[in-house]
Amino acid sequence: xxxxxxxxxxxxxxxxxxxxxxxxxxxxxxxxxxxxxxxxxxxxxxxxxxxxxxxxxxxxxxxxxxxxxxxxxxxxxxxxxxxxxxxxxxxxxxxxxxxxxxxxxxxxxxxxxxxxxxxxxxxxxxxxxxxxxxxxxx
Amino acid sequence: xxxxxxxxxxxxxxxxxxxxxxxxxxxxxxxxxxxxxxxxxxxxxxxxxxxxxxxxxxxxxxxxxxxxxxxxxxxxxxxxxxxxxxxxxxxxxxxxxxxxxxxxxxxxxxxxxxxxxxxxxxxxxxxxxxxxxxxxxx
DNA sequence: CGAAAACTTGACGTTAACGTCAACGTCAAC
DNA sequence: GTTGACGTTGACGTTAACGTCAAGTTTTCG
Numbered sequence: 141x142x143x144x145x146x147x148x149x150x151x152x153x154x155x156x157x158x159x160x161x162x163x164x165x166x167x168x169x170x171x172x173x174x175x176x177x178x179x180x181x182x183x184x185x186x187x188x189x190x191x192x193x194x195x196x197x198x199x200x201x202x203x204x205x206x207x208x209x210x211x212x213x214x215x216x217x218x219x220x221x222x223x224x225x226x227x228x229x230x231x232x233x234x235x236x237x238x239x240x241x242x243x244x245x246x247x248x249x250x251x252x253x254x255x256x257x258x259x260x261x262x263x264x265x266x267x268x269x270x271x272x273x274x275x276x277x278x
Numbered sequence: 279x280x281x282x283x284x285x286x287x288x289x290x291x292x293x294x295x296x297x298x299x300x301x302x303x304x305x306x307x308x309x310x311x312x313x314x315x316x317x318x319x320x321x322x323x324x325x326x327x328x329x330x331x332x333x334x335x336x337x338x339x340x341x342x343x344x345x346x347x348x349x350x351x352x353x354x355x356x357x358x359x360x361x362x363x364x365x366x367x368x369x370x371x372x373x374x375x376x377x378x379x380x381x382x383x384x385x386x387x388x389x390x391x392x393x394x395x396x397x398x399x400x401x402x403x404x405x406x407x408x409x410x411x412x413x414x415x416x
Numbered sequence: 417c418g419a420a421a422a423c424t425t426g427a428c429g430t431t432a433a434c435g436t437c438a439a440c441g442t443c444a445a446c
Numbered sequence: 447g448t449t450g451a452c453g454t455t456g457a458c459g460t461t462a463a464c465g466t467c468a469a470g471t472t473t474t475c476g
Contacts, residue, residue, distance in 0.1 A: 156422070166423085171464060185424055185471075206388045207345015210463070216392075219399050230407050237400050244393050248386065250344050254354070255382050261357050262375050269368050294452070304453085309434060323441080323454055348433070417476105424471065434460085441454070446447105 152181065152188035162197050172200065177214050195220075206247065216240065290319065290326035300335050310338065315352050333358075344385065354378065 155166045172178045173187075178196055180187040196217055203213035219237055293304045310316045311325075316334055318325040334355055341351035357375055 202388050234403050250340050
């Protein structure tokens with residue numbers, strides 16, 4: 141009778157469980173479905189989400205944090221999902237992957253530059269504070 | 279008579295020169311001004327942009343590439359511009375800088391993770407292609 | 417069984433970051 | 447002296463990524 145609390149190999153989640161887990165609204169989840177980033181199973185009318193959907197949501201959120209649009213995240217998701225077979229498709233996929241990788245490397249460079257520049261700001265700022273402190277010592 | 283072509287220490291630019299140089303529209307530049315990210319000098323009605331404005335535009339564009347909003351870029355710009363002196367302000371600035379740095383480091387982690395995952399996809403993809411090629415060898 | 421809680425599908429609203437268009441000023445060149 | 451290139455300020459349009467109701471159905475729980 142309480143099996144589901146003891147053993148649940150492929151537990152599915154309702155939309156609000158997922159929303160809580162990812163700290164987003166149900167509206168957002170449905171919106172992602174509209175845009176083709178998720179397509180959960182249905183039990184009657186209701187949506188049921190598997191771990192695959194959780195993976196996708198994780199990818200989406202990581203994508204957002206690094207400035208990707210939903211479309212870009214969708215492209216990434218489709219790279220993770222094989223769904224293929226055919227040689228041409230594999231080669232196209234390889235091209236897409238290497239293109240994305242290049243872009244991500246470029247983004248790393250931008251990040252590094254901004255970080256070193258912020259380091260500079262920090263140093264100049266601390267020097268200014270040191271000067272003030274020395275004056276106070278006198 | 280041709281001094282300006284030989285020696286121009288603080289050349290200013292018109293809006294369309296700037297637009298060409300940064301590959302954006304004049305509308306975009308005026309929009310950034312509206313939002314407080316630029317404030318060029320004026321000669322009569324017309325805007326004149328200095329190298330300081332070019333630096334700001336560079337920061338804005340880099341910010342966009344790493345997924346920052348204009349407001350965030352503005353915050354960064356204000357960190358670059360000292361404009362102050364007072365100790366409290368310096369300490370607040372230091373806090374802001376270190377907060378930004380943390381966020382950027384987190385973003386680097388996200389980028390790295392996405393990169394290694396794309397590496398995985400790439401490898402699996404190449405393995406699949408190798409198998410196909412071996413079959414063709416027979 | 418009956419009310420509260422959760423789920424559903426619309427439809428319209430909102431914010432950021434510009435695009436687009438109109439209507440007007442100005443200045444050098446033909 | 448007018449034409450054409452460039453500049454100006456509005457005002458409204460657009461897209462992405464949701465938020466916010468509304469109005470109805472279904473599940474759950476005492």
